[in-house]
Amino acid sequence: MKFLVCISNVPDTTTKIxxxxxxxxxxxAGVQFVINPWDEYALTRAIELKxxxxxxxxxxxxxxxxxxxxxxxxxxxxxxxxIRVNAAPKDAFFVAEQIAAVAKEGAYDVILMGKxxxxxxxxxxxxMVGEMLGIPTVAPAMKLDLSGSTATLEREIEGGKEIVTVxxxxxxxxxxxxxxxxxxxxxxxxxxxxxxxKVVEAVGGAPRTQVTEFAxxxxxxxxxxxxxxxxxxxxxxxxxxxKVI
Amino acid sequence: MSVLIVVECAExxxxxxxxxxxxxxxxxxxxxxxxxxxxxVGEVTEANLATLGEQGITKVLHDAEPRLKDxxxxxxxxxxxxxxxxxxxxxxxxxxxxxxxxxGSRLSVRLKASLATNVVExxxxxGDQFVVxxxxxxxxxxxxxxxxxxxxxxxVKKNSTEAKHExxxxxxxxxxxxxxxxxxxxxxxxxxxxxxxxxxxxxxxxDRVVSGGRGMKxxxxxxxxxxLAKALGAATACSKPVSDVDWRPHHEHVGQTGxxxxxxxxxxxxxxxxIQHLAGVNSSKVIVVINKDPEAPFFKAADYGIVGxxxxxxxxxxxxxxxxx
Numbered sequence: 409m410k411f412l413v414c415i416s417n418v419p420d421t422t423t424k425i426x427x428x429x430x431x432x433x434x435x436x437a438g439v440q441f442v443i444n445p446w447d448e449y450a451l452t453r454a455i456e457l458k459x460x461x462x463x464x465x466x467x468x469x470x471x472x473x474x475x476x477x478x479x480x481x482x483x484x485x486x487x488x489x490x491i492r493v494n495a496a497p498k499d500a501f502f503v504a505e506q507i508a509a510v511a512k513e514g515a516y517d518v519i520l521m522g523k524x525x526x527x528x529x530x531x532x533x534x535x536m537v538g539e540m541l542g543i544p545t546v547a548p549a550m551k552l553d554l555s556g557s558t559a560t561l562e563r564e565i566e567g568g569k570e571i572v573t574v575x576x577x578x579x580x581x582x583x584x585x586x587x588x589x590x591x592x593x594x595x596x597x598x599x600x601x602x603x604x605x606k607v608v609e610a611v612g613g614a615p616r617t618q619v620t621e622f623a624x625x626x627x628x629x630x631x632x633x634x635x636x637x638x639x640x641x642x643x644x645x646x647x648x649x650x651k652v653i
Numbered sequence: 654m655s656v657l658i659v660v661e662c663a664e665x666x667x668x669x670x671x672x673x674x675x676x677x678x679x680x681x682x683x684x685x686x687x688x689x690x691x692x693x694v695g696e697v698t699e700a701n702l703a704t705l706g707e708q709g710i711t712k713v714l715h716d717a718e719p720r721l722k723d724x725x726x727x728x729x730x731x732x733x734x735x736x737x738x739x740x741x742x743x744x745x746x747x748x749x750x751x752x753x754x755x756x757g758s759r760l761s762v763r764l765k766a767s768l769a770t771n772v773v774e775x776x777x778x779x780g781d782q783f784v785v786x787x788x789x790x791x792x793x794x795x796x797x798x799x800x801x802x803x804x805x806x807x808x809v810k811k812n813s814t815e816a817k818h819e820x821x822x823x824x825x826x827x828x829x830x831x832x833x834x835x836x837x838x839x840x841x842x843x844x845x846x847x848x849x850x851x852x853x854x855x856x857x858x859x860d861r862v863v864s865g866g867r868g869m870k871x872x873x874x875x876x877x878x879x880x881l882a883k884a885l886g887a888a889t890a891c892s893k894p895v896s897d898v899d900w901r902p903h904h905e906h907v908g909q910t911g912x913x914x915x916x917x918x919x920x921x922x923x924x925x926x927x928i929q930h931l932a933g934v935n936s937s938k939v940i941v942v943i944n945k946d947p948e949a950p951f952f953k954a955a956d957y958g959i960v961g962x963x964x965x966x967x968x969x970x971x972x973x974x975x976x977x978x
Contacts, residue, residue, distance in 0.1 A: 421909050421929045425793040434790075445910045500768070501761070526791045526909055529771050531749075535726075535758025544840045545726060547755050550903075563842070564904065565724055565751055566668075567855045570842035584896075584910075585903045614801075616767035620784065621797040625935055631942070631952050636961025640973030642941065645957060647977065650939045652918040653861070653885060 409463035409554065409576065411454040412516035414507055414533070415482055416444040416497070416525040417475040427622045434527070434622065443478050446522025448589035449582040454520050455486040456587060457554050464488045466514065470497045470506045476605065484592035484600035495610035500528070504536030505612035511541060517557065517576040523548040523583040534581035544574045547581035655690045656682040657742035659733055660705065660713070661752055662697030669858050670748040672708055672816035674809050678746040679709025679817075680775055681807075685744070690714065691824070692736040694729055694752070696722040699826045706822035714740075714829035720838050723845050724752050728837040730759045735831035737764060742804075749808040750857070757808050766804035773813040773936075791909040792932040811857055812915040813936070848904070856905060859888035861918040862937075864907060866892040866930075868923015868944060868963055872900040877967040878922060884974040890914070892924045908933035923963045926951025943967070 419425070419434075420442045426435040443451070454465045467482040467490040469475050479490045493506040511519050519541075524531035531547075538545030550569065551562035557576040562569045564583070592600070634642045646653045658678035660671040667675075675691060682689035691713045693702055702713045714736050721728060733756060737745055745760065747753035749771050761768035771788040773795065778784075782799050788810060789796040800807075856862065863882040865875060875889075882889045889905060896906035907914055909929040919937035923944060924930060931954050934940065942955040943966050952958045959966050 419790075422927075424928065425790045427794075500758075504762075527789065529787075529789055529791055531754040531770055532758040532761070532768055535755055536762050539730075539759040539762035545755065545759065546840075548751060563724075563751075565845075566857055567663075568845060568847035570724060571844040571846070572840060572842050574840055584906075616761075616801055617769060618799045618801070619796045620799055622789070623786075623795045623797070625793075625795070628940075628954055628956060631955040631958040633958050633960065636959055636966055639959055639961065639966045639969040640976075642957055642959060643970060643973035643977065646918065646939070646941070650918075650956065652939045653974070653977075 409457070409461070409518055409557070410514065410516045411458060411463060411465045412468055412511055412514065412519045413447070413451045413454045413465060413482070413487065414468045414519070414521040415447040415451065415478065416522070417441050417469060417471050417478050418444045418525055418527045421445060421526065425624070431621050431623065441475070441478060443482060444522050444525045446524060446526070446583055448522070449584060449586045450520035450522055451482055451485060451487065452589045453552055453582060453587045454518070455590070457552070461554065466491060466516070468493070468507060468510055470495060470503045472496055479605060480600050481592060483603045483605070484596040485590050486596060489604040489606070491606050491608060493610050494607050499615035499617045500530040500532040501536060501617070502612060502615045504533045504540060506610055507533065507537045508540035509611045510608070511537065518559070519577070519579045521581050523581045531581075534579050538579040541577070543577045543579060545579045545581070546572050546574060548583045549580040550583060550586055552580060552582070552586060654743055655688050655740050656685065656744045656746065657733070657737050657740050658689055658691045658710065659745065659747040659753065659756070660691045660693050661748055661750065662693055662695035665696060665698050666701050667697060667705065668748070669816070670750060670811045673811065673814050674746055674748045675705050675708035675710050676817045677775065677809050677814045681744060681746065684775070684778065688712070690740050690742070692733055692829070694721060694732065702826045703823045706824040707818045707820060708816060709819070710824040712825045712827055714827055716829050716831055718830070718833055720841065723842055725838050725841045726755050726759065727840055728833050729756045730763065731833060731837050732831040734760055734763050736829065745806045747806070747808045749810045753808045757806050761806050764804050765802065766806045767800040767802045768806045768808070769798050769800055770808040772807050772809050776807070788913070788936070790932070792913045792935055810915065854886065854888040856888040856890055857912055857914065859914070859916050861885050861887035862890050862914055862916045863887045863920045863922065864890035864892070864924060865895060865922045866924030867894050869895070874964070875901070877964065881920070881967055881971045881974070884971050887918070892930050921951055922967060924951060925949045926954060
């Protein structure tokens with residue numbers, strides 16, 4: 409099986425989010441970028457499946473050259489090779505077009521990605537890629553097993569899950585508890601340096617959406633403390649003052 | 654031309670999040686001077702669909718195909734695309750649910766539409782520009798997005814708008830067929846397994862949430878969380894460390910890499926308030942924090958706080974709720 413794992417380059421989860429003074433752009437100063445945590449499930453599961461029944465794992469990122477440290481990290485975790493589409497990810501539709509083009513060109517069987525990126529939170533790319541390629545999408549997937557070219561997945565739905573069986577090629581967006589994401593070991597880091605990383609130019613046209621401005625949520629006015637001894641008073645405040653119960 | 658609203662149903666009724674979406678869609682239709690038409694997916698009675706008039710829906714399309722009871726990505730996509738073409742819908746509105754995201758993303762390609770998910774407010778029309786505000790950076794920020802093109806799809810975040818009820822108004826329920834074939838159901842689930850929800854309340858849709866962290870010291874103490882939740886009619890949730898060590902199931906994990914919730918009331922018990930957890934809850938209207946450490950960062954994001962031992966405080970709160978009658 410040929411696995412294609414799409415990874416996104418996102419601010420570390422501990423990042424305090426700030427914007428440029430005109431609120432038009434995310435302020436990258438001093439921010440450490442990591443592999444999108446949801447994508448780590450896709451990457452590790454692809455490597456596990458490859459180790460169990462053979463195949464190759466290719467990592468794909470749509471990004472400029474500054475994403476390469478995280479692509480190398482994915483190679484160190486166990487991917488075989490990587491492709492970087494040399495373009496800033498303008499919007500979900502643009503990214504999906506890039507992934508669909510690479511997937512078609514390389515005839516990949518299983519296209520995996522995280523549920524969503526923790527910066528844009530679109531949760532869109534999986535379905536767009538599936539539709540562009542005319543293949544099924546399973547999103548969000550909590551479990552993925554392969555038997556030959558047939559996959560059995562658990563898809564989370566509100567309040568429960570569905571068991572879905574699809575034949576390759578297909579797209580799945582992944583989330584916990586699919587696997588325990590791996591971290592690179594020293595040997596992986598050494599071998600990652602010489603694994604192939606191909607850079608290709610972007611295809612397609614204009615994005616369909618454009619961010620015009622960012623905003624931060626309003627700050628809380630300050631906490632009202634209730635003594636533990638009279639904790640029950642909180643309930644009265646929630647009813648009479650906050651009016652939420 | 655009309656606004657088409659996708660209404661998710663289960664067990665004969667319209668889901669709460671879809672009542673919100675119906676109200677939102679009716680307001681968008683009013684802004685654009687057109688009517689709001691809904692298309693129903695999932696298991697529902699026609700009598701319950703007619704009550705969507707209370708949310709401002711004029712007409713509801715209902716395909717009686719029995720296999721639409723469970724979520725089938727291809728079939729749902731084709732059903733809604735067919736309805737959009739019939740109604741010449743320029744705007745399609747869905748819930749930002751697992752179903753809404755799965756269908757909306759495919760629809761955007763099929764219908765050549767622009768798509769915004771996680772939308773938290775009504776759109777703004779700035780001249781020719783159609784702008785929506787959506788949650789970004791996993792609850793840490795918002796972004797204003799211009800949707801281009803002739804057709805637009807909006808997925809509305811749960812609990813971000815209120816469902817309106819105008820008693821007595823009814824919608825016309827019109828039968829509709831997308832002529833679905835066996836091939837459209839090729840990715841149908843072989844099995845659907847529903848969890849037992851505490852008190853039948855789904856966490857993503859809950860108005861009130863009681864959540865526990867490592868300060869609860871072990872899964873054997875969760876009865877204290879559950880007792881308060883039951884008394885309040887709340888759903889239960891947990892922090893990431895708690896689901897990582899399997900004290901609680903993963904679907905209860907609230908935070909940046911779990912689910913983000915925006916209930917009216919969020920009560921955090923023994924959760925210190927790491928930035929990743931705050932991201933998942935900071936759009937809650939009222940946040941209560943109970944922690945024995947007065948320096949816990951969560952207090953800075955809270956409306957009400959109790960510095961104290963959860964094992965002492967929680968039973969007092971449960972008793973006080975019960976005393977309200």
